[in-house]
Amino acid sequence: MLLLTASYVFYGWWDYRFLSLIAISTLADYFIGLAMVKKRFIKRRKILLLTSTFINLGMLGIFKYYNFFIESWMQAGDSLGFNMHFETLQIILPVGISFYSFQTLSYTIDIYRKKIKPTSNLIEFAAFVSFFPQLVAGPIERASNLLPQFGRERKFDFEFAKSGVNLIIWGLFQKMVIADNCATFVNNIFENYQSHNSLTLALGSIYFAFQIYGDFAGYSNIAIGTARLFGFSLMRNFNYPYFSRDLAEFWRRWHISLSTWFRDYLYIPLGGSRGTRSQKIRNVYIIFLVSGLWHGANWTFLVWGAIHATFFIPLMIAKTNRKNIDHVAEKSFFPGLTESLQMLSTFFIVCCAWVFFRCPSISDSIGYFHSFFQNFSLSPEYLSIGRYSTELLLLLSVFVLIEWTSRTQEQPITGNQKFLKTSLALLMITMFGVFSDHSNFIYFQF
Template identity: 60%
Template sequence: MFKSQLNIQNLILLIASYVFYGWWDYRFLALIAFSTIADYVISHVIERQKPQHIKKCLLIISICINLGLLGFFKYYNFFIESWVDIMAQVGFRSNVGSLNIILPVGISFYTFQTLSYTIDVYRGDLRASRSFVNFATYVSFFPQLVAGPIERATNLLPQFSQIKKFNNDEAIAGLNLIIWGLFQKIVIADSCAIYVDSIFENYEKVNSFSLLLGAIYFAFQIYGDFAGYSNIAIGTARLFGFNLMRNFNYPYFSRDIAEFWRRWHISLSTWFRDYLYIPLGGSRSSMITTVRNVFIVFLVSGFWHGANWTFLVWGGIHAILFLPVLLLGFNRKNLDQVSISKLIPSFKELFQMTFTFIVVSIAWVFFRADNVTIAFKYLKRLVLDFSWGIEFLNIDRYNFELLLLVLIVVLIEWINRTHEHPFMGKWKWFKIFIVILMLLTLGVYSDHQDFIYFQF
């Protein structure tokens, strides 16, 4: 009875997940199904083999299948166009054309999820799943399918072997996360997007103050957009009785770049740490090898985000920022929450957080710009324009009007920085009431947009 009920439960989740994904474009259901079947079969064969070289060959096959599909759909046109441009620079004309390829939504996320499963089975950290339905549901679990968190099989897969029953406390916790995620997305990210789009589209006309605000607003746009989705996904999963990993931990309160990456997109940064950085040797070898490994991880991380040179430069900037912290041994210094027992941070902490936020925001300009040239022109005007007046943007709003809302969010998060989300601790229902009120007022005026990370 137990097994039958569990199978029905997971089968319903699997069907719901496939309907959810197919609603976007049913043609790509075959792609996720193929990846699922391939890794399910390969993992079982790996587990049954004893010779290490055979296991390694099978793992390589799995990696090639997954990264091959990801590479074709996401990077084929980028490589072709880059090759044509390089040939043109040296005087050769190439007739190789690009293809009209649709990028399957969420392919970067579920590809890394299936890869980590196969690698864990190869390492012996996890047994191959005995239930295909459980494994297929793990790969396609709809709350986090299209934009994460990138779940490890060691955490999520065993949860599909447990009968789920409604838990009132978990459901309320899930709803709280969903409400806060909606606030981050609709009120913060979408409001910031209106100003960001205006400023970046007219960067050659606006002054330094507007360009500075454009970078700051985008920092909060991408944070509210991505952290908002993550919280909605985690909250939705909790409604079904599943616990997903935390993906953001107040990253803009970081005191150095290493701490930032422990708090930003945690599921991706830990994935690269465990499956790329450490296998490459991490920081255990020579300084040259350590520098190489850091650049590999951050450049691959940048390239994971999209097929554009801007993402590679963004990754390279973070590698340059991260290296001094690592080489000086400061990368594990700030492991605690900042000013955990104080309301007001010290001057040193405030300076560290401000500096880290500034350099992260500068790097975000490359992430947001259409190409590297525009990003450099944007930063050049920001520094050299020397005009800091308040401007009226082409969206019929003054460039500073959003600052109050951003500062309110910073204050809310600062006060609640020791909690998973601001609705925990004191004044819970009052905070929920205020946030819902802001959703119903400010939220209706924002220009609603797709989640940024849907394109990755």
């Protein structure tokens, strides 16, 4: 009850009106879950599952996608000579709606599949849906992992709590030191891309790659660490994704809770890697396009998803998408030439796709690449103009080195030098983070 109350106060502090959405989703899936067990006939169970899907995706569709589809429909009509006009909704996107909608939807799906049994405790289920550390930006938890933890007696574990504090500190470092400092340069470069040369635009995409990674992985680590202080174990959401050797490995390491959600509840039901080659390609495009649309109601996210699908498909056809499942350079400090080229090429593709993710429109994304070739120059103009830009590159190099030396561990603040690492992280948070230009977590908008 304490956690449920705290979670509702936490979310309601932003806008209490949207608490009704969480309450509706909670009550609907709670009673649907109980009713589904009582129904023996598969048809009735399907009707209940469709009801849960309609409620959760319906709320998500109205608040997140209604205006996007209406405006796209009107633009398509105008291009064909039809003067169509539909009313759009003047609404605010509720923070975290994409996260808790998927979390509660997976509960009813797992009950339908008979993987879990429904809970009869409404307080525990409501606390599971609204658990405040991961409510607004994940990880997207499964009921099979998180829900039973609310029914157990928890005793304070000092070592478990210490690991949580270390995750919080590392998450603050990622967010305040890396992401927020990169954001200042990213905003300037992307807003004035027409006047910058090639090297500056390349730096802009690299800076954004580290901004969104530090921002989202930072939040995830803070959420996981905070949950551990209460005795809860949340799933890992990031596993050093920029050391991936291909895009398949990247998606096993990036936003793990979402990629596994789409794998289990969309990709495999569609047929996954079974069937004909055309069916496999179709399934890959569907899952990546839906993943792009999940991130936002904009054509840029669909293009971002399509880019990842296009480079993932050759790996699937060649059956090499499960090739790199171990850690890179696992038995040595330095990677080999082949692994180095693989990591660089994968990072290059990811950075190019991030341009579409970051730009507000398709035309701006194309304009960004057009300026790269039109103003082709590798002169370090931005490094001499931008304040602290050279220092930022040095900071990112240190960050990459820290992550590289910790790539086989859950997080860098561990091992024999935990005290030294913690002290240095807190020092850098104080020096570079407290006085940086703070920005909201990027994934709050999704």
